[in-house]
Amino acid sequence: MSGKITDTLEELGISLPPAPAPQGNYVPYVVTGNLVFLAGQIALVDGVLKHAGRVPDAISLDEAQRSARVCAINLITQLNAACNGDLERVVRCVKLGGFVACDSSFVDHPKVINGASDLMAAVFGDKAPHARFAVGASSLPLGASVEVDAVFEVR
DSSP states (O other): OOSHHHHHHHHTTOOOOOOOOOSSSSOSEEEETTEEEEEEEOOEETTEEOSBSOBTTTSOHHHHHHHHHHHHHHHHHHHHHHTTTOGGGEEEEEEEEEEEEBOTTOOOHHHHHHHHHHHHHHHHGGGOOOEEEEEEESOOGGGBSEEEEEEEEEO
16 A cells, blocks of 8 residues: 555554454445445454543443444545555545434434544545535444444545
């Protein structure tokens, strides 16, 4: 890996971990044409779930935003694998989808998913503006607080 995006990751203190294995019967990404569809990622770091639980009962808004950031790092890791280690192939981030484990009274889903969107902006710059959704869920896989998926255009 080398190039502007790799340099940006280094400047941000991010080294991409090995791509997390799927947690079920699916593949981590599908490339079709010039689009990469990335499966939802949770905040696994070295196989350990970070920031587990529902927002704001078990974890704070700040912790949930950090969880969304870890999800984004895992998305970039999977994107790197889909691009055969060449993130310079990225044309743009097309869409992010964010799920937040919470109760029905929680309404700050967009603030949580900003943790992922903000990292995409920092890493991909003018290639980062994307469509997005942020919704609440009563529970997420493995007790995760956040799950984020993405679609990228590549060349």
